[in-house]
Amino acid sequence: MLGSAGGIRKVFEEADVHSLIAQLAAVEFVRGPDAAGLLDDRSEQSDLLASEVDWQNLVARIHRGEDSGMEDLYRLFARGIRFYLCRQLGPQELDDKIHDTFLIVVQAIRKGDLREPERLMGFVRTVVRRQVAAHIDKVVHSRREELDLDVGVRVADVRRNPEQNAAFQQKVEFMVSVLDGLSERDREILSRFYLDEQSQEEICDEMDLSETQFRLLKSRAKARFGELGKRKLLQRPIGSISMRTFTRCAHY
Amino acid sequence: MNVHCSSHFSQDVLELYALGMVSVHSCSDVEEHLLICPQCQAQLEAADAYISVVRSACLLISSRSNSFPRMRPMLVAESL
Numbered sequence: 001m002l003g004s005a006g007g008i009r010k011v012f013e014e015a016d017v018h019s020l021i022a023q024l025a026a027v028e029f030v031r032g033p034d035a036a037g038l039l040d041d042r043s044e045q046s047d048l049l050a051s052e053v054d055w056q057n058l059v060a061r062i063h064r065g066e067d068s069g070m071e072d073l074y075r076l077f078a079r080g081i082r083f084y085l086c087r088q089l090g091p092q093e094l095d096d097k098i099h100d101t102f103l104i105v106v107q108a109i110r111k112g113d114l115r116e117p118e119r120l121m122g123f124v125r126t127v128v129r130r131q132v133a134a135h136i137d138k139v140v141h142s143r144r145e146e147l148d149l150d151v152g153v154r155v156a157d158v159r160r161n162p163e164q165n166a167a168f169q170q171k172v173e174f175m176v177s178v179l180d181g182l183s184e185r186d187r188e189i190l191s192r193f194y195l196d197e198q199s200q201e202e203i204c205d206e207m208d209l210s211e212t213q214f215r216l217l218k219s220r221a222k223a224r225f226g227e228l229g230k231r232k233l234l235q236r237p238i239g240s241i242s243m244r245t246f247t248r249c250a251h252y
Numbered sequence: 253m254n255v256h257c258s259s260h261f262s263q264d265v266l267e268l269y270a271l272g273m274v275s276v277h278s279c280s281d282v283e284e285h286l287l288i289c290p291q292c293q294a295q296l297e298a299a300d301a302y303i304s305v306v307r308s309a310c311l312l313i314s315s316r317s318n319s320f321p322r323m324r325p326m327l328v329a330e331s332l
Contacts, residue, residue, distance in 0.1 A: 053288075080287035087300070121284040128287075168305070175309035187313065194306040197271055215264070222302065 059117035062109045070106060077102075077124055088132045101131055171229065178224045186217055193218070260292050261285060263299065270299040 053076065061069030078098065085097050104127050108114055114123055160168060179187050189207060192198045198206075204214055261269075261282055268274050269282045286292055 076288055079290055080293065083293045084283070084286065087296075121287055122280065124287055125280065125283050129283075168308075171301075171305045172308045172312065175305050176312055179309055179313055187310075190306065191310040191314070194271070194303055195310045197273070199273060221306075225302075225305075 055117040055120050059109055059114060059120060062106060063112065065110065073105070074102065077105075081124070081128055084128050085132065089135055097131055097135070101127055104131075174228045175225055178221055178228060181224070182221070186221075189214065189217055190221060260289065261295075263295060266292060266296045267299045267303070270296060270303055 058069055058072055058076075062073060063069075081098050081101050082094060085101075086094055089097070101124075105124055108123070108127075114120065179190065182190075185207070189203060189209070192203050192207075193200070200211065200214055203209065204211060265274065265278070265282065269279065274282060286296065
């Protein structure tokens with residue numbers, strides 16, 4: 001088994017894996033993710049992946065140390081891992097975290113730790129979640145130490161840029177006008193769900209609603225928000241407003 | 253062969269996931285699927301953005317109707 005090899009061999013393999021992951025990341029970087037065309041690319045890739053994945057074969061190739069196995073693993077999970085990590089932790093040091101995740105996954109497979117290849121997705125998820133937990137733990141500890149040293153607390157700046165802020169504010173205005181058009185009771189239902197994070201069951205129970213009424217109200221508000229947004233954007237001269245969608249952070 | 257990508261999660265489920273309202277079991281299913289499904293990743297991004305907008309709008313409306321107008325900028329700033 002590869003994991004039982006001697007120290008020098010192990011170091012060589014780690015360097016090898018590091019190098020290949022770096023190469024794959026570089027290829028992704030050079031290709032240059034095109035944010036505008038991202039949604040179209042995504043659905044195309046999704047269909048391709050669904051028909052091609054053979055977990056047994058993929059894990060076997062990685063276990064044997066074949067570069068093609070590593071490439072397929074990267075192709076399959078790079079975007080998803082990036083998405084998950086960025087959503088949970090923000091864009092700071094994202095590439096390093098992705099690199100570490102792949103390293104852990106590949107080394108575990110090479111050591112034979114993954115006994116059920118068809119559980120690869122679950123295994124990758126577990127590794128990514130542990131990465132997130134470890135990072136949060138590290139941040140909490142470092143902040144605590146900084147507090148002990150009385151050097152002030154540094155908080156990561158997670159605000160949107162001014163352009164994103166303007167787009168966000170405009171969307172909030174649209175939503176306020178949508179909510180203003182609803183009855184007070186309907187507004188309360190949405191507020192309970194989205195703001196107070198009450199469950200659908202709780203809300204339906206407390207406000208004497210059926211599940212259908214609840215779902216209808218939610219979907220109508222969303223549809224109205226979409227319509228209003230489109231109409232307002234069409235009324236404005238092109239270039240006066242950014243039509244880029246905002247997210248908490250760019251994943252690519 | 254795994255066929256997770258051929259069965260996407262509904263917008264409702266992704267919205268519940270974004271709000272942290274799915275069960276532990278469902279959460280693992282959703283997250284495993286999200287790892288390899290760019291289409292659902294995009295849907296989840298949209299759900300995150302929508303929730304953020306609705307929350308801010310709800311906060312604005314509730315602060316507009318309360319008797320402490322000075323709190324409004326603070327609430328909005330918190331929601332950003």
